[in-house]
Amino acid sequence: MRRVRHNDVRVRLIVFLFATMSMLSHHRHVNATNPQTKASRPIQVLRVSHHNFSGSQSPSNVSAGGDFFGTGPLPDAAGYSCGAELTGGDLGTCAFATNDKWLNDVLPTWNNGRNFQGNRTIPFLTGLSGVRILGGLATHNATTDTYTPHPEFDLVSRSVDNTSVLVYNWTRADITLDGFVNSGVQDFIIVLDNVPYAFVRPENRYYCPFGLGSAPDNVNEYAQFVVDFVQHLCTRYGRAVVNRWRFRLGTEADGPRYGPPWQSEPYFGNNGRGGTVRLTHGLETYITVYSAVVTALKVHFPAIRVGPSNMAGIGASVNASNNTVDAFLMKFGDAIRTQELPLDFAAISEYSRVDASGRSPADLMCAGVDGLRHFTEHAGKQVPLEIHEFGWAGWLPFTDPIHTWATGAFGAAWSAGAWLWVRGCGITNVFHWTYAFDYTVATVNTTGAGGGQGNPAHPRGYPLITAWGWLLGAMVDMSGSDATTRASATSEFVVRVPSSTLSYSNSFGVFRVAREDTRQLHFLLVSTSPEYTDKSHFDFVLDVSAADFPSRTPFWPLVNTSSGGPVVMKRYLNRSNSVTNVIKKDLVEMGLAYDNDTDAVDEISKMTSHQGVVWLGANVSKYMAIGQNALQSRPFEGSISYAADAISLRDTMQVSSMALLTLGPGV
Numbered sequence: 001m002r003r004v005r006h007n008d009v010r011v012r013l014i015v016f017l018f019a020t021m022s023m024l025s026h027h028r029h030v031n032a033t034n035p036q037t038k039a040s041r042p043i044q045v046l047r048v049s050h051h052n053f054s055g056s057q058s059p060s061n062v063s064a065g066g067d068f069f070g071t072g073p074l075p076d077a078a079g080y081s082c083g084a085e086l087t088g089g090d091l092g093t094c095a096f097a098t099n100d101k102w103l104n105d106v107l108p109t110w111n112n113g114r115n116f117q118g119n120r121t122i123p124f125l126t127g128l129s130g131v132r133i134l135g136g137l138a139t140h141n142a143t144t145d146t147y148t149p150h151p152e153f154d155l156v157s158r159s160v161d162n163t164s165v166l167v168y169n170w171t172r173a174d175i176t177l178d179g180f181v182n183s184g185v186q187d188f189i190i191v192l193d194n195v196p197y198a199f200v201r202p203e204n205r206y207y208c209p210f211g212l213g214s215a216p217d218n219v220n221e222y223a224q225f226v227v228d229f230v231q232h233l234c235t236r237y238g239r240a241v242v243n244r245w246r247f248r249l250g251t252e253a254d255g256p257r258y259g260p261p262w263q264s265e266p267y268f269g270n271n272g273r274g275g276t277v278r279l280t281h282g283l284e285t286y287i288t289v290y291s292a293v294v295t296a297l298k299v300h301f302p303a304i305r306v307g308p309s310n311m312a313g314i315g316a317s318v319n320a321s322n323n324t325v326d327a328f329l330m331k332f333g334d335a336i337r338t339q340e341l342p343l344d345f346a347a348i349s350e351y352s353r354v355d356a357s358g359r360s361p362a363d364l365m366c367a368g369v370d371g372l373r374h375f376t377e378h379a380g381k382q383v384p385l386e387i388h389e390f391g392w393a394g395w396l397p398f399t400d401p402i403h404t405w406a407t408g409a410f411g412a413a414w415s416a417g418a419w420l421w422v423r424g425c426g427i428t429n430v431f432h433w434t435y436a437f438d439y440t441v442a443t444v445n446t447t448g449a450g451g452g453q454g455n456p457a458h459p460r461g462y463p464l465i466t467a468w469g470w471l472l473g474a475m476v477d478m479s480g481s482d483a484t485t486r487a488s489a490t491s492e493f494v495v496r497v498p499s500s501t502l503s504y505s506n507s508f509g510v511f512r513v514a515r516e517d518t519r520q521l522h523f524l525l526v527s528t529s530p531e532y533t534d535k536s537h538f539d540f541v542l543d544v545s546a547a548d549f550p551s552r553t554p555f556w557p558l559v560n561t562s563s564g565g566p567v568v569m570k571r572y573l574n575r576s577n578s579v580t581n582v583i584k585k586d587l588v589e590m591g592l593a594y595d596n597d598t599d600a601v602d603e604i605s606k607m608t609s610h611q612g613v614v615w616l617g618a619n620v621s622k623y624m625a626i627g628q629n630a631l632q633s634r635p636f637e638g639s640i641s642y643a644a645d646a647i648s649l650r651d652t653m654q655v656s657s658m659a660l661l662t663l664g665p666g667v
Helices: 076-087 100-107 171-182 217-235 282-300 324-339 362-379 409-424 467-479 579-589 608-618 621-628
Strands: 047-050 068-070 127-130 135-139 148-152 157-160 166-168 187-191 246-251 269-270 278-281 303-308 346-352 383-393 427-432 489-498 506-516 519-530 537-545 565-572 641-644 646-654 657-662
Touching: 076 171, 127 171, 135 641, 166 217, 171 217, 217 282, 246 282, 282 303, 282 324, 303 346, 303 383, 324 362, 346 362, 362 383, 362 409, 362 506, 383 409, 409 427, 409 467, 409 489, 409 506, 409 519, 409 565, 409 657, 467 506, 467 579, 467 657, 489 641, 519 537, 519 646, 565 621, 565 646, 579 608, 579 621, 608 621, 608 646
Parallel strands: 047 537, 068 427, 127 187, 187 246, 246 303, 346 383, 383 427
Antiparallel strands: 135 148, 157 166, 269 278, 489 506, 506 519, 519 657, 537 646, 565 657, 641 646
16 A cells, blocks of 8 residues: 655755754654745745655556545435436536537646547546435425425335335436446445435334435345346446446444444434434444345455445544544444455545644544544454545634635645645545535626636536636646556655744645656645644745656656756646635625635635625636636746756745646757
């Protein structure tokens, strides 16, 4: 397993005033000196060389089809509608035509080399989490606290003439999955979560916010249905394709799904009609279902990958210190070992965690990974550790209840930093929500420069590209968008760096990707902070040598461009060119923002009223240009020095920012 190197690497920092400080608290230390001063405070200089990176340079990929997937929040009916749009329905909700001029002008790398079987695509979407694809949907009435079931979305029902006979209808699954398969998506999580109504008698039904929470009455009958469903998928898409997918039994089933919560007994579930259902033995219920389903699947499809629910709230941290969940999870692991049950992967949901100061350090994300690893140890299995839900915790706002998702420079840099940390803790794959676009302004300007641009094929209008979009675009540019252009070697590292106030630690890390197909060497530098108001700066020095290339063989001479050396390009994202950061600042200046905190950046609809959206729509050309310009690489303007078989690049970065440096063939 490739591991991010953050436990034994030294990063050199120099302080010109001959001061030396301990820079790390995670199994490494950093020497610091500094050749510059700014307002009497020495500026940090982070020096990066091949010594910092992990030793492994095995063929792998950082984004498309490899370690990081954009899953998109497309469950339930939304997954169905987006699948239909990808198959050939009217555009405007999810998808773009592959020949869309805006798409190809703004995100040219996305379409290059992708294996499109159809003519539709959803940018940055490289995987799909098929949540609630089996059915079990319901609508909640908050006033009466009742639920209306929607069995019409189920893939199975009981015959009217003979209730012992099951009637299958795969149409919803087919329409959903066909579109994503045809658009080039290869990595699926087929989530076997909400149980269809046919398997739960009315008196046993209870509901959760996402629909039916009950376990099936007859686990063997249910397991046979799942086998028949997978057989249908193999017939439709081929076993080789389906064997690549993951089949996961449930979503956060340590809570009240597939039976009551494991750690809370008794549990009184909402029966949907104004009453409750008393439930006990949650873990035992789940183990029974898991045993029946995964055992049956492996008998018929030994090569497919099966695993349990992604678990939530595990691993010690300040806001997840009650480890009763962990204790029950270990009991589940023990059952897998003693019953010799299949386990091909283990997964968690992992959103930002809060420390004692109320901040959210990126490295705190490792807490849940440690709990997941302990589970696999109890199970006696060495399997991939994965995150199946990842993002900023919308329930941990910046400063007030208005804000939810951190979509600006702070949030995107935090996410990249968290990726680096969890990879170092052993995570092999991250499936994350892809908040790459913001369509809010397009709702009021569908024909202007930032809307549909008069394109009747895309009536919804074109979106603004968020900082998340910048990050995902950088990952695609580094790694390639299809298997034929995947990166030849990747490495990374991450370290803690004291903040300017020394009251908390920031993180600094780098993804390094060597592309033999394009003869390019990429470095994505990431600075992230747990404090969203931190605007401090630091310098970095990046030393490039033969050791940064596969087999220590440079793609071109390590000399200046005029002598045959590489061209150095830079793309950056910080508060100054993150379009939602700029929008928040402008809204505050115009008196149109919900609050005056220019650093608290969210989805546009969370930052302003309809009046503000209309004002943005009238000025949308400015914001479209900012977002699109941020995606363009330009000649590196920092300092470049050359030594024997080495190139050194120096520049300045702001905390909570990212910079993509690309060294490629000269003209």
